[in-house]
Amino acid sequence: MTSMLTTVAGCKFCDIVKNKKTLHLKEKDKCVVINDIKPKAKHHFLVLSKQHIAKPTDLTAADVPLLEEMERTGRELLREQLKKAGEADTVEDMLRIGFHLPPLLSVHHLHMHVIYPTSDMGLISRKLTFRPGKVFKPVRELVEQLKANAGVPDPLQGNPAKDDCHDGIPAHAIA
Ligand SMILES: [Zn+2]
Numbered sequence: 001m002t003s004m005l006t007t008v009a010g011c012k013f014c015d016i017v018k019n020k021k022t023l024h025l026k027e028k029d030k031c032v033v034i035n036d037i038k039p040k041a042k043h044h045f046l047v048l049s050k051q052h053i054a055k056p057t058d059l060t061a062a063d064v065p066l067l068e069e070m071e072r073t074g075r076e077l078l079r080e081q082l083k084k085a086g087e088a089d090t091v092e093d094m095l096r097i098g099f100h101l102p103p104l105l106s107v108h109h110l111h112m113h114v115i116y117p118t119s120d121m122g123l124i125s126r127k128l129t130f131r132p133g134k135v136f137k138p139v140r141e142l143v144e145q146l147k148a149n150a151g152v153p154d155p156l157q158g159n160p161a162k163d164d165c166h167d168g169i170p171a172h173a174i175a
């Protein structure tokens with residue numbers, strides 16, 4: 001499997017994916033999870049794509065299964081950590097899960113932040129650098145956007161119950 005991966009020289013996340021297995025908290029077909037070196041909350045990890053993809057804006061609808069695996073894996077690890085710590089199960093409102101967008105992107109290798117609980121975060125993280133919108137894209141929004149761009153029909157279109165599913169994050173804050 002790993003033999004099919006292209007490694008970009010000098011990319012620190014490619015190096016972690018390929019060579020630093022001791023840092024992997026979890027490994028799946030398409031992604032690995034590591035701790036963020038500057039945690040903004042008690043639980044803060046990064047889900048890295050195994051494949052070198054520079055940034056979320058390079059993704060297409062073909063990458064939706066990758067994003068879904070990344071989200072599933074991040075949530076799974078969080079649930080395991082909460083359980084181990086004897087804490088209550090994930091409270092959705094306290095979870096921030098998504099991607100930095102340029103120019104706030106520090107490492108140009110696809111990485112999804114999973115941060116929990118948001119009440120641990122400092123004001124700057126919560127209101128600025130990890131605020132859903134122009135600089136930080138929640139994974140669900142990214143998936144919906146990629147599907148919409150590819151013209152995949154929305155199964156809930158025309159359904160009056162649709163608005164009930166929204167979680168209050170402004171949709172399409174990013175072009
Ligand atoms: Zn890379």
Ligand SMILES: [Zn+2]
Nearest residue numbers: 100105106113
């Ligand atoms: Zn980031």
